[in-house]
Amino acid sequence: MSTLGSFIWSIADQLRGPYRPNQYGNVILPLTILRRLDCILEPDRDTVRALAAEYENPMRLRVEVKKATGRPFYNTSNYSFANVLLEADDLADNLADYVDRFSADVDVFEYFDFKNEILALEKAGLLRAVVTSFKGVDLHPRTVSNADMGDAFEYIIRKFNEAANETSGDHYTPRDAIRLLVDLLFAEKDVDLTEAGIVRSLYDPTAGTGGMLALAEEHLLEQNPDARLTLFGQEYNPQSYAICKSDLLARGHDATNIVFGNTLTDPAFVGRTFDFCMSNPPYGVDWKQYAKAVTTERAAAGKYGRFAPGLPATSDGQMLFLLHLAHKMRPPSEGGGRAGIVMNGSPLFNGAAESGPSEIRRWLLENDLVDAIVALPTNMFFNTGIATYIWVLDNTKHPDRTGRVQLIDGSAFWTKMRKNLGDKGREISNSDRAKVVKLYTDFVDGDPDRSKVLRNDEFGYWTITVERPLLDERGNVITDRKGKVKSDSKKRDTETVPFTYGGSTEGAVGMREVVEAYFAAEVKPYVPDAWIDWTKVKVGYEIPFARKFYKYVPPRPLVEIDTDLEKQVLKIQELLRGVEG
Template sequence: MIGAIIGDIVGSRFEWDNHRSKDFDLLTYKCFFTDDTVMSLAICDALMACKTDYSDLSEQAVRCMQTVGRPYPNCGYGGMFNKWMYSDSPEPYNSYGNGAAMRVSGCGFAGNSIDEVKMLSHEVTAVTHNHPEGIKGAEATAVAVFLARSGRNILEIRDYIDKHYYPINFTLDEIRDTYKFNETCQETVPQALVAFFESTSFEDAIRNAISIGGDSDTLAAITGGIAEAYYGIPTHIRKHALTYLDERLLNILLEFENRYPSKLEKIQSSGSVSFKEEAVKTEKRIGGRGVMMQSAMDAADEALKKSSSQPEETSSQKLFSHLFEACNILRGPINQDEYKSYVTPILFFKRLSDVYDEETQAALELSGGDEEFASFPENHRFVIPDGCHWDDVRAVSENVGVAIANSMNGIERANPDTLYGVFSSFDDANWTDKNKLSDERLKDLIEHMSKIRVGNENYSSDVMGDSYEFLIKKFADLSKKNAGEFYTPRSVVKLMVKMLDPKPGDSVYDPACGTGGMLIEAIRNMRDDKSTYGKIYGQEKNLATSAIARMNLFLHGARDFKVKQGDTLKSPLFLHRGELQTFDCVIANPPFSLKAWGADQFSSDIYGRNFWGSPTDSSADFAWLQHMVKSMDKKNGRCAVVLPQGVLFQGGRGGEIRKQLIESDKLECVITLVSGLFYSTGVSACILVLNNNKLPEHKGKVCLIDASKIYTAQRAQNIMTDEDVEEVYNLFKNYGSVVEKAKLVSIEDIKQNDYTLSVNGYIERAPMETVNPKEVKKKFFAALEETIAAEENLKSLLTEGGYISE
């Protein structure tokens, strides 16, 4: 909570004397707290004083803002708010001033979900700023605080704000010279958010906000609240800021932080590192100002001491923000749907160079400084030829694009078995086109990426790989091009892997591996055991996507994996003695209902993959299924595949194939999922789980699970949380019937139902509650009256605000 206060105090001396630079003394004797601090703490007081169900939060907000605020008549209240503050019957006054947003940080810390945070924000805002823009500005701020506090990365927060509140289509550099003082939410909140989005630390965020001028204290207060939730507060800044607060305000702050512990930020050689709240929680004593100040100072020092044992590892937050800034450097000459083709290979190039340097250093230490020994190939996982290292490119000042291209090509040629194609697959990246990418811009990109090291010692493979996977999703969202073909929701991947449960030593194969997410999750399930080496296989049709899969697996620390590029249905590449190679676990999310996929060739397939029949050229769904079944180990093979729900009930050739699937007794489970779950598509999907070695009690049976109601709704897209995944997994594990959720049926039952697998047709439903028609009519008219009253109220507000006339 102190982040907003620090922003207010730092910005206080610049509100009427703007400083359009990031170079200034942060906290000086000229600084002071303003109404932003007072009202932020008043809202915190209200959140602590109200009932646990928040039913009286609005009343408490009014009471606390007046009680806490009146002792500070000269702290900078606006004219309308000042009248409201001292009124005996305060009423909202249709404002959209930025005071709505500067005071709501506490809601982001107190709420337990986005919906709850939105509700809290509305309750404390509408008592004064009941204009839609005021409500919106406050909500956007509180939600950003919540997302930051919840561990979302900076790109994800930016994406959420851009979709739901304000278009983030500008940079601070673009507005710094022209931005004017403005007290509205719509001209303050977006700018404050961008100050956070372009930051690399808490202090950097505050400096960003000050540097654009305008209403400096409020801008920095909004930015500071979000930045604290994301980065935490450096100890020396926290301790200094506390000295500006009097006893009354300090008491509220410490009580709030005792309930909602703060976060600590440490700036290390590797960058900004934040420590989770539970790791630094230290109770602060409440009493006189001296007692509270000493307690708060001691708590800050203790938190810093506790954090000192943490490894100095670059945080994922640092990487996210850093990569996003790389996109900003390219913005303009490079379209946003091309970012992937530039940022992906440049990140991988930097990663390879940093890992190579680590291996060199380890060899030097082992050999007592023998440089010749350190250069031996056996000391490295790959070769970086002379002149192709990151440092070689960094030393170039002219024809930088040529140097980048030559280095990437050189690394590929030197590592034909492991790295060939990982750079050249991005054939739409034209590094040497100076009309598109000048030497100056490329130097900026190289220097920017040089600021952090991305070797194994700086990042665990999980942090690096997970960051990269999220980046893939962001690129997919920006390009809007067939994103669903190569990004499967992580929750679905986790569920499928949990059901297959690959063990160390098992072989895993994904015939439509996309960017490798399912293979990575399988490796994680096997705890990255060394027995996974040489047991991970994937094939992907798209050249660039297959390169990303190899990068992705490498960044996750996978070793000796095999990812090949090619059309699996037309030309499967994993063969053994002229036949399809078989695997313990086969898992995939193949492209839904692929058309013109090669049905004629499949009808006479030399590998015998049409053993249940050949589908038509209008959909490859059952071709994928048969390929995967044929690829299962005959004794222990398991399979999990995502397909559109049409495969469960369609007739024709698909119906014939489904009949043979059922009669084979390989089908173990069918799970139907909610629509809108898969990226960039509203198609309803299902998961089929097959097993060549079903448990005796599973034989002759199929477990049908309706997971269409087991999800968490979000405004843009439905998701499955970890709890949702666990619920579905337990239904599978228990393998029984549960009213409304699961039904265990025999093959004979399915036969009697014409071999359809429509889950809804089998699931037992709870008896429907009958409602008296008179009661329904009564509720209808009550709702109608409420609607009419709401419309009249809206009309009145619009008229009062001058938006419409009678």
């Protein structure tokens, strides 16, 4: 739990009455952002005001401010938290002036409609008390680190959403899950990342409050303080966007790299690719309202578009983000890229052969883009206890990993939390994370309980249609005018034939031989008159994660079960005698 978050939440108690709990965030979140930026700007306030008096052109002023302060943003108002409370009658106007005079890249307060909120606070008689409370807390990064600030924002959002009976999962991802994703994402490139003065780019199309971007940067700087990670992101939730952008401003990044909007319908950074990509998209959420835009784009872009491989069902759009990330990785000709994405279990196996999801898996696997899939512990997220997985994509795999996918069962690597936060009762400790990363870097297939390394073709299969002859009332086979036997649709069946049946390593090209061998051994002995309709053979791909780690546990012996039952019966009899006595 964030101590700072608790303190800021206590300020929200002043809003009781005029404001309902689900409205607190409209006040507390923008004021927290404003106070943090205020603390950052304070040391150079007089310098910036002097420059503003000298340079009227915003572009020139921005350049001069950057030279003088090292920051890309500024505020030219004569007001700040230091003096905005001094005038008794004009607090609302003065605070609005302060918000208005930020540089153009600080657009975050527009997404809270904050100036109208200032007027509402003034009307309710609460503005002075709330501003006074915020003036008393130092939010400068030297006092409150970026990581602690991120924790505070996430705590506040979770509390507000609990009060409003809404989900917090759309806004952010638990830090322990992000740290594991970051470690896995950078693991294969750790040696390269230690180069002096290295510059890399990181992109998150579902940036939320910016937690993934922030922790990825921290990871890289811990390894190499001279490194530079340029951060890019897009977010469609107004409050989350504002928090994310303000966090990057506080870190000294170019905040224009964070864009507001829907990645699926209005993607930012078109034509640009990145060294690293990360995402925790919403899952189990339909995209019906975006379907027209997505399908139109797919048709117009053709085989090179981001959605070209296929489309998932409109009831769940997470695989659209999976395709988007694969599309945004830097191409191999420019050094290659890696991506990490958190999803639930359905993208592993949903959809029949040649359905949209199956075709997406097929494209990823046949192009050797899937590097590893890691199962996370359950009860890891704040709004769901379901099983989740990290997919790691790589378009320039290490030679040892080429043509293979590593499956890691990390579901047992967790530590119980002292207190549940929503549905989150487990966390991945530093030691838990180290064990999972070691399994990844060791790349061993010899651990049947935790790690398996499989060829890409081991996930492929054919769905074959088995036909049987149609008979008349006398039992005679019916044929058409050309003498071809008619099939009985009521007896029609399908069979699933793995690419690897019979030990085959030929993959998709071995279809005829493998399918015929399967049919001869598994079908023909039981229905001698059956045949395969080769025109209906379909190719499918699935990743049966749980099945790969399944271990048969024999049932307990009947004698042991009977003994236990007898013991329980005796206990019940003793209890009954006590009641009767």
